[in-house]
Amino acid sequence: MKLLRIAMFVLAVLLGGCKPSGPQTLKPAAYGTQIVEVSGGKQWAQVGSALPQPVVLQVNSADGNPVTGALVVFHGNGLEFNPPQTLTDSSGQVTVSVQLGFNPGDFQVIAETPKSGGGNATVNLREIALGYEQAVGKAVNDKYCIRCHDPESTPERVSNHDNLSPAPHQFTDGATLNRISDADLTNMIAHGGPALGKSPQMPAYAATLKPAEIKAVLSYIRSIADPPYQAPGVKYGK
Amino acid sequence: MDDNNKPGPLRSRPTMRELVYFCVISLVLLVSLAIAPAKNYFSEWRHYQKSYLAIAGQRQSGTLVRSFQGGLHQTWIAKLGVVDRCESCHVNLSGALVGASEQPFRKHPPMPHKLDEFGCVICHRGQGPATSVKEAHYTTEAWEQPLLPARFLESGCGQCHLGPLQGAPRLNEGRSLLSSMGCVHCHTVAQPDGNVLKPDDNPPPLTHIAEKTSREWIYAWIKNPQLYAGSATMPNFQLNDQDAADISAFLIAQSSASPASGTETKTVATAAPSANASIEAATLYGASFCSSCHAIQNEAGNLVGGNLGPELTRVGSKVNPDWLRRWLDNPSSYHPGTRMPHYRMDQKQVALLSGFLLAKKDNDYLANVHLAPASADSIARGKKLVAETGCAACHQINGVNPPQNFAPDLTLVGSRALAQVVFAPGMKHNLPDYIAAKIHDPRSFGPGLKMPKFALGDSQVDELTTALLAQTDRAAGFPKELIISGGRTTNYHPGGKAGRLMEDLRCLSCHAINGNGGDMAPDLTWEGSAVQHTWLEDFLKNPNTLRPALIRRMPKFNLTPDEIKTVTDYITSAYQSPALDLQPLDPHVLNADAAGRGKQLFYSKYGCQSCHIADYKNDKGYVGPALTSVGNRLTPEWTYNWLKEPNAFRPATLMPNFSLKDDEARDLTAFLMTLKAKQGGGK
Numbered sequence: 001m002k003l004l005r006i007a008m009f010v011l012a013v014l015l016g017g018c019k020p021s022g023p024q025t026l027k028p029a030a031y032g033t034q035i036v037e038v039s040g041g042k043q044w045a046q047v048g049s050a051l052p053q054p055v056v057l058q059v060n061s062a063d064g065n066p067v068t069g070a071l072v073v074f075h076g077n078g079l080e081f082n083p084p085q086t087l088t089d090s091s092g093q094v095t096v097s098v099q100l101g102f103n104p105g106d107f108q109v110i111a112e113t114p115k116s117g118g119g120n121a122t123v124n125l126r127e128i129a130l131g132y133e134q135a136v137g138k139a140v141n142d143k144y145c146i147r148c149h150d151p152e153s154t155p156e157r158v159s160n161h162d163n164l165s166p167a168p169h170q171f172t173d174g175a176t177l178n179r180i181s182d183a184d185l186t187n188m189i190a191h192g193g194p195a196l197g198k199s200p201q202m203p204a205y206a207a208t209l210k211p212a213e214i215k216a217v218l219s220y221i222r223s224i225a226d227p228p229y230q231a232p233g234v235k236y237g238k
Numbered sequence: 239m240d241d242n243n244k245p246g247p248l249r250s251r252p253t254m255r256e257l258v259y260f261c262v263i264s265l266v267l268l269v270s271l272a273i274a275p276a277k278n279y280f281s282e283w284r285h286y287q288k289s290y291l292a293i294a295g296q297r298q299s300g301t302l303v304r305s306f307q308g309g310l311h312q313t314w315i316a317k318l319g320v321v322d323r324c325e326s327c328h329v330n331l332s333g334a335l336v337g338a339s340e341q342p343f344r345k346h347p348p349m350p351h352k353l354d355e356f357g358c359v360i361c362h363r364g365q366g367p368a369t370s371v372k373e374a375h376y377t378t379e380a381w382e383q384p385l386l387p388a389r390f391l392e393s394g395c396g397q398c399h400l401g402p403l404q405g406a407p408r409l410n411e412g413r414s415l416l417s418s419m420g421c422v423h424c425h426t427v428a429q430p431d432g433n434v435l436k437p438d439d440n441p442p443p444l445t446h447i448a449e450k451t452s453r454e455w456i457y458a459w460i461k462n463p464q465l466y467a468g469s470a471t472m473p474n475f476q477l478n479d480q481d482a483a484d485i486s487a488f489l490i491a492q493s494s495a496s497p498a499s500g501t502e503t504k505t506v507a508t509a510a511p512s513a514n515a516s517i518e519a520a521t522l523y524g525a526s527f528c529s530s531c532h533a534i535q536n537e538a539g540n541l542v543g544g545n546l547g548p549e550l551t552r553v554g555s556k557v558n559p560d561w562l563r564r565w566l567d568n569p570s571s572y573h574p575g576t577r578m579p580h581y582r583m584d585q586k587q588v589a590l591l592s593g594f595l596l597a598k599k600d601n602d603y604l605a606n607v608h609l610a611p612a613s614a615d616s617i618a619r620g621k622k623l624v625a626e627t628g629c630a631a632c633h634q635i636n637g638v639n640p641p642q643n644f645a646p647d648l649t650l651v652g653s654r655a656l657a658q659v660v661f662a663p664g665m666k667h668n669l670p671d672y673i674a675a676k677i678h679d680p681r682s683f684g685p686g687l688k689m690p691k692f693a694l695g696d697s698q699v700d701e702l703t704t705a706l707l708a709q710t711d712r713a714a715g716f717p718k719e720l721i722i723s724g725g726r727t728t729n730y731h732p733g734g735k736a737g738r739l740m741e742d743l744r745c746l747s748c749h750a751i752n753g754n755g756g757d758m759a760p761d762l763t764w765e766g767s768a769v770q771h772t773w774l775e776d777f778l779k780n781p782n783t784l785r786p787a788l789i790r791r792m793p794k795f796n797l798t799p800d801e802i803k804t805v806t807d808y809i810t811s812a813y814q815s816p817a818l819d820l821q822p823l824d825p826h827v828l829n830a831d832a833a834g835r836g837k838q839l840f841y842s843k844y845g846c847q848s849c850h851i852a853d854y855k856n857d858k859g860y861v862g863p864a865l866t867s868v869g870n871r872l873t874p875e876w877t878y879n880w881l882k883e884p885n886a887f888r889p890a891t892l893m894p895n896f897s898l899k900d901d902e903a904r905d906l907t908a909f910l911m912t913l914k915a916k917q918g919g920g921k
Binding site for chain 1: 336344347348349350387388389390391404405406407408542696697700788789790842843844845847848849858859860861885892894895896897
């Protein structure tokens with residue numbers, strides 16, 4: 001056993017010694033003091049697929065000006081980045097495409113940039129992976145719910161959100177929807193707004209959607225909620 | 239006693255050396271006997287089961303620990319050919335141990351099938367019977383089926399679900415790309431139920447191409463179609479200058495006169511082009527709803543419009559003005575299979591619209607194309623190239639027959655043995671990466687390959703790969719009851735005089751009838767039951783929209799009163815739903831009292847005004863059609879039956895089924911039938 005440990009130690013030292021010839025670390029040409037998100041946080045895509053939009057970040061100096069040539073390194077459990085590290089461009093920004101991992105739920109993008117005095121400035125972004133159930137929910141959402149619950153319009157689909165009073169809640173509105181229990185939300189989808197004393201403008205979908213579809217919509221709503229939804233119950237560490 | 243001197247018989251003490259040999263051999267034997275049980279004892283799955291029990295013990299889940307059954311867990315499903323031992327390590331797929339977030343103990347996310355009915359490898363691939371992490375998940379020397387990356391996972395669904403499937407958007411998109419990008423012109427893709435995917439990109443015939451465009455344009459186009467129109471689906475064949483020049487020479491040379499070429503188009507002497515004329519032309523382009531099918535790039539560089547027809551951003555650099563006028567006059571005399579309707583425009587409209595389109599010109603596009611005059615040699619060489627390149631697989635060309643079995647059959651491509659696959663240098667040896675690379679850049683496998691490069695984004699490549707990975711030989715052997723066929727299009731076409739007229743108007747390009755047709759506009763299968771005769775006549779005369787927020791709308795076809803009557807009579811009598819007879823409605827119950835109750839239901843109980851407009855002054859619902867004059871539009875029987883179960887008549891409708899009681903549906907019908915505002919808004 002001891003021999004094995006020694007062997008492993010030697011191997012580790014050897015590998016460590018080899019490192020400079022392995023993956024090249026880019027040399028930063030400049031250093032910033034903070035890194036901020038420009039765009040690309042809180043997106044969702046199906047498990048294993050790339051986010052629809054790249055993540056764009058900016059490195060700033062102490063006086064708030066963008067820094068060109070600062071090194072930004074990305075990591076995140078289960079995520080793949082292309083490129084995994086890069087230098088900021090002439091406007092102090094980096095653009096990275098992110099591919100989500102295998103499991104539905106939240107992923108954290110962590111971007112680090114070294115500071116001149118040592119240490120790193122970091123920024124964390126939340127990205128959301130949709131599994132099978134959430135994908136079904138999204139399909140139902142895209143057909144039925146989105147017309148009123150999403151204020152964004154496209155040429156094929158004009159949003160009805162702003163015509164309604166009271167305005168429907170967006171599904172990302174975690175502050176409101178996280179407070180409503182699964183049972184109540186299911187009830188509202190199945191039996192309409194009046195089932196919980198809300199507006200009759202929310203129709204009942206019990207005869208249109210299958211119970212599994214309603215459950216899927218609920219799962220979709222919970223997964224894209226911002227702030228994130230915490231299911232009630234006991235929490236365990238890893 | 240001579241005998242005493244003889245060497246002793248067998249009984250003698252073994253020497254030390256013999257003893258040592260014996261010990262070593264016994265030890266070796268013992269050890270070698272112990273290898274098997276030790277391997278078993280130190281196996282990875284046993285290690286994982288122990289860690290699982292340790293975590294469960296820490297959480298003090300006595301029940302979990304007690305109910306745990308150790309050992310190899312095997313799922314054997316003979317009819318699917320599944321032997322899975324994945325659950326030997328993935329012991330927590332059911333999620334009994336709450337909150338275990340690290341593999342192999344993570345809970346399986348919700349899925350539509352039971353594990354013990356389908357197993358794991360049907361969807362995830364990998365080696366089911368393997369009992370080590372490496373052999374189960376990765377390619378090793380003996381096993382060639384690695385785990386499928388998550389982004390291709392929906393290919394598992396596609397083995398049994400042969401049509402569009404909710405919750406598998408990538409698979410659906412991939413399959414529709416196989417048709418819309420024209421892959422299945424050259425490749426055969428047959429599904430386990432015998433359905434063969436058909437192309438739906440409608441490539442134009444090239445038999446009269448010389449009337450339509452110039453040799454220079456053909457040359458530039460075939461060199462790089464996306465340079466002319468970013469949205470073009472025609473792939474890039476990466477032709478060199480000489481080949482492109484020869485092919486264009488041949489295509490012009492093979493062109494014959496179209497039936498349309500005889501018709502004289504008068505360049506109507508419209509008043510001198512004025513500012514008014516250009517506004518008028520743009521208005522005509524808008525009012526004809528050309529943009530429902532054709533896109534034009536706007537100043538910001540965004541494409542505006544549909545993709546049923548070709549992009550028109552630079553159409554002025556492409557088409558011959560005479561051809562364009564004849565085309566606008568009657569498209570099907572040039573291309574009998576076109577999806578473009580016969581608009582019945584008058585000469586002035588044709589002149590206006592053709593002028594508008596010809597101005598969509600990019601003067602730089604052909605500026606640098608200078609071709610030597612076509613020689614007989616060049617034409618002959620062009621013909622040979624056209625045959626070799628397979629142009630006739632998609633396009634009709636005089637003198638070149640469509641090639642048969644031009645490209646590999648992809649019916650079982652999702653289970654192609656890796657031993658048969660020729661990988662490009664430096665690429666990973668697995669099937670998904672191979673298929674994706676082949677779609678992304680076919681020529682990277684060798685410059686002489688025939689397959690052209692398609693203009694596809696990364697996600698489209700993944701979607702196509704997903705659809706192709708679903709084509710497995712495993713699925714071909716599945717029990718028939720597992721296979722769920724997709725809805726197939728019928729080849730319904732309306733018949734008779736009205737049918738010919740409806741063909742001429744290409745109704746089926748946008749509307750579906752009896753399972754055949756497009757999905758841009760409402761399904762007309764039961765339109766005869768739904769609408770009133772007078773309304774339909776008025777609508778065909780002047781199709782004002784029912785959905786004010788929609789951008790894609792029904793164009794106006796300049797029909798004669800006779801034509802309108804023919805189509806209206808046909809639709810109202812032929813497209814009747816038998817379901818209406820089952821729930822007849824007594825017209826006497828539609829009285830003012832009922833209408834009053836219906837109004838209450840409409841506004842208060844069911845909140846219909848959130849999607850519909852019954853009264854332009856107060857209602858703001860822009861999801862469904864406006865109902866301000868629904869009393870003139872729909873028949874009471876249809877309204878009543880529709881309200882009770884909309885999805886029974888049009889499965890794709892957005893209107894929820896409110897499961898109304900009979901009297902509620904009747905009262906609502908009574909109310910709706912009172913809404914008879916003049917069409918076009920206002921009260």
